[in-house]
Amino acid sequence: MQILFRKLICCVVIFIPFVCAGQNITRGPYLQAGSKTSITIRWRTDVPTDSRVGIGTTAGSYPISVTDNNNVTEHIIQVSGLNPNTKYYYTTGTTSLVLQGDAQNFFVTAPADSSKRKITAAVFGDCGRNDNNYQTNSLARYQNYLQNNGLAAADLMLLLGDNAYPNGTDAEYTTGFFMPYENSILKNHILFPAPGNHEYANNAARQDDHNIAYYDIFTVPTGGQSGGIASNNEAYYSYDWGNIHFLSLDSYGEEDAGTTRLYDTNGTQVQWIKADLAANTKKWTIAYWHHPPYTMGSHNSDTENDLVAFREKFIQILERNGVDLILCGHSHNYERSYLLNGYYGNENSFSKASHTRDSSSGRYDGSTQSCPYTYKSGKYQHGTVYVVAGSAGASGSVQAGYPHNALPFAYNDGGMLMLEIEDNRLDARFIRQDGVIADKFTIMKDVNRRDTVYIAQGNSINLRASWLGGYTWSNAAANRQIVVSPAANTTYTVKDSATNTCLQDTIAVKVFPANIAQHNKQNIKLYPVPGNDVLNLVLPDAASMDVTINIISLTGQTLQSTTSKTDNGGSTSIDISRLPANQQLLLKVYVRGIEQTAGFSIMR
Template structure:
């Protein structure tokens, strides 16, 4: 009897032991944890600035272990008297600072509630200026920068050298931000590591995706285009609620924002919406939002749109044979033309191509006729060379767009036999570069800054210049006259001043004064009638 009892107990015990062993084998292990007391988590990405507005800024960074988040900030690097916290344990830290003043410089540090990961004189940002406010703004442009190449670093260094002690208001990415597959590790080595000590920590970034950002190595590109489950959307924050200006898109793939008197549209030319609509599908949600946004922002001084796939290129890609490029040209760009957009910037080809101010060409390259489609035959370089006056627009005639394709930050070459595209005569396929927009009031300058520091292309656009003004002024009282165009070395018919404005004292009768720019491309006329 006792023997049977022990046998019964043994039969009960063995399954329990086996179950316990199996449970131990599948017990999940912690992959990440806070480090031991007194040891800081390491900073492995950032900080970088996102979703800039006139009164807020998002600061992001990544650590190698879980920790809480704190940003200390203030008006000087020595007095970071304000804080913003997130008490949840995270490795991906996203802190939004609110209640800031417009167009104001703040210094900051990042870390946990008790420790600091990074702090210094180079940790600063400037909030965006109020929408519509004129000023002097600089916006950086990096196209197809997602390779860890010597060229990428040279382009970066020359851009920073050109910038000097000036502040960059913001900068943009034109897509293909991480080669070859847009994976998180590729973002780290090919983008974040390259810019972590300079542009990322100081200047807010507004990116768009390219086709390489939409790769999915486990499924297919087509799946990624529909699901948007790619590292790009995890790594960047976008102003989707209209907080940076424009109409809320409520979609990370596309959005708009204002930098003073410049309105930007950041668009997605490769992903799909509702599993079928792309940028070239004019009935899709993205294009319907674009129409609403443009209609609501007609009062802006400048309108700039940017995305990845160019409507015109014969560089490393062919806009006559690649379906999406053809459809964008045939179906989409005329919407922007009708709305008075001033500038379109794209990447994709690893070269540089740029048009004159043009309108109305939606066909293949052989059908382009410069006399028909160019609204100006000037180079637009505004440098004193032959036929180089600025491109001009005004309130009564706001038609015409300059198209730029700049995708050679990290790689260059491999152009098509007919390079450059007939519509894009200002071109280069031998050296890489980035670009910068410089806007002062009614003047917009674009410069292509190459890897050797040489500016190999540039153009200028102006609005509402060459004015004729009639003035009634009291005789004997000082009167100030100002040229309608920003510039230097002005030439006034009265006196030898070279400044933008001069002061005169009207005498009897009516007298005409003129002012021209240094290259005699622009001229304002003032008819001053002296009255008692």
């Protein structure tokens, strides 16, 4: 009996540590390479096991199961076939045991390309150490911001490089990055990283061969599976989220057999960037990498050769292609520019008059010169805002004369950047480590509109302000959209109620008499309306035909008769410069003797 008892004790002592070791997650889980229909979930265990992820739209219920029967310590599970813009909960573990998963394990897939819903992104630069408690405090204040604003998590988490110090080793990632973040935000923020010089251990050989832990730790969408053009390179990639296009770039590693960096415009990375931006159709474009083209924080963009090269050789490519926002780290402070345009020189060469599209602070808070930056959408040089956000963990000194003349909105303190983008409005906030919103700025596109619309007498029409915010209409309404039914031509204005000076739409409602309205037919298209000196017609059913066009007054008098030949698309134009101005008229078109009628007006 004694012998048997000892054997049992021996078995227990040996067996328990083995079972416990095989059940431990030592890293993660964390979310990677998200898209509208897929996600990659990663975690690490202390001994090799098989892998299983459970997925469901309700916490506690996980009907979707994805498994990998290979025994590994680095678990990488891709889940596909998901629905866009959907919140999913998940668990991670083995095929026989759930190791981790609760109501805080969730993600939201990317919305449809046409979506205008709010997208949120948490930006952490140089976050891989805890100088002066910057890392601890910045994370806590960010979590407070989420809670205070009713947000469970940001859609995305962007890393600006130097995510682990000093050499970016796997062990340094464990202590400097995963341990601080994995139990809070990594399990519910989809992570899109960029590397910094510390990922490469500031080592020339590693710059060339890319033999660094970063590329083993992260899974990024190199094949274009999250949107954008495939880069086929883990160092740089792009992705889409709703109406935003993001580019994550590598500013330290070398390409082309160690001969080019990001500032070499003939290099592989920049050639891919050009192709990617040429294919981009999103309303917003945001690029991020580690080394800033402008800074006077812990680094000096006037004297450091690589920063000079980025500024002089590279960024104009992005500006020409309509990039709205550029985010960098490396310099351990916060700095933010005006809406810059065509500024590529040193600090002393900066001219506010010459190098800004808008020299407002952009804060949109009612203070002096604080209106939001506004411009039309499109891939043209409309101006770009530059942000250095390199103090989510690291602290440093600043240069003499700080801040940089072109980046006057600056704080030598810890913090992170929060982006919120909805439809045509972008808001950014620097959440300082003490919880204060130390800086903020707003960009709006396609606002301050002047439009003309037409209705028939007795009808109503919906008018809508072009921005998200507050509203004061000329008829005293306060909603974004109003319904009006004027009896005569009326001009309506709407201003932003926040300042009453920054934004204004003007909408002229032109009212056609009923006898014109009843003649308008969809098979005649006229432009411009109102007409001026030339009136263009499109007759889809009359391609390459002779047509007779009569213009008649409301009293029935024929004012002009013209014979014209349409092109193969049914288009033609007529000269109306001799007709009297400010008239409402009828246009009758005869094709093969069949009459078609439309109403129009002339305004000069």
